Amino acid sequence: AQSVTQLGSHVSVSEGALVLLRCNYSSSVPPYLFWYVQYPNQGLQLLLKYTSAATLVKGINDFEAEFKKSETSFHLTKPSAHMSDAAEYFCAVTPAGNKLTFGGGTRVLVKP
Amino acid sequence: EAQVTQNPRYLITVTGKKLTVTCSQNMNHEYMSWYRQDPGLGLRQIYYSMNVEVTDKGDVPEGYKVSRKEKRNFPLILESPSPNQTSLYFCASSTSTGQSPLHFGNGTRLTVT
Numbered sequence: 302a303q304s305v306t307q308l309g310s311h312v313s314v315s316e317g318a319l320v321l322l323r324c325n326y327s328s329s330v331p332p333y334l335f336w337y338v339q340y341p342n343q344g345l346q347l348l349l350k351y352t353s354a355a356t357l358v359k360g361i362n363d364f365e366a367e368f369k370k371s372e373t374s375f376h377l378t379k380p381s382a383h384m385s386d387a388a389e390y391f392c393a394v395t396p397a398g399n400k401l402t403f404g405g406g407t408r409v410l411v412k413p
Numbered sequence: 414e415a416q417v418t419q420n421p422r423y424l425i426t427v428t429g430k431k432l433t434v435t436c437s438q439n440m441n442h443e444y445m446s447w448y449r450q451d452p453g454l455g456l457r458q459i460y461y462s463m464n465v466e467v468t469d470k471g472d473v474p475e476g477y478k479v480s481r482k483e484k485r486n487f488p489l490i491l492e493s494p495s496p497n498q499t500s501l502y503f504c505a506s507s508t509s510t511g512q513s514p515l516h517f518g519n520g521t522r523l524t525v526t
Contacts (some may be wrong), residue, residue, distance in 0.1 A: 344517030352512045403455035
């Protein structure tokens with residue numbers, strides 16, 4: 302069975318600073334990987350997804366993630382944090398089919 | 414506008430009183446799913462449906478029922494709610510392939526007293 306671990310349930314960054322959210326997964330087969338974002342009082346929205354094409358995946362709002370098979374990681378980064386990036390972020394993995402397994406989430410606080 | 418609509422957004426009920434949370438999508442998606450979100454646990458799948466009349470258990474199905482009589486609708490039923498079902502619930506849909514992203518509703522916050 303697959304599993305997803307997000308290091309750090311809360312991350313605080315200054316506006317303009319680098320955002321780095323860590324995600325490690327376990328999967329018995331090559332997975333599809335996703336990052337979702339949840340703004341307050343809303344459902345989850347897709348940020349980006351990895352589907353075995355390029356290992357560096359670009360998403361919306363200048364976010365990107367790099368798939369590293371040797372490290373079983375899919376960390377999410379953004380070069381410069383904006384106040385509007387304050388949200389909760391979820392990493393998710395599916396080896397096949399539609400059953401997604403989500404990580405526990407990382408809440409991002411952006412300080413002015 | 415493509416969307417997944419859940420109702421109600423907020424629901425407070427008492428132990429044992431049957432309730433239904435509705436979910437409807439207008440994207441002609443075959444796959445639909447229910448999740449519950451609890452702090453520190455992320456989203457856990459309750460039930461999912463690959464198509465009309467095809468449903469299956471997710472990771473935490475105990476105490477829940479679902480039905481898929483029409484492609485667009487996927488209601489979640491709690492026949493006898495208990496306080497441990499207090500949570501934030503999300504309905505989601507996607508096309509049938511595994512690499513397709515999920516489209517989520519805005520959530521239903523349920524409190525069972």
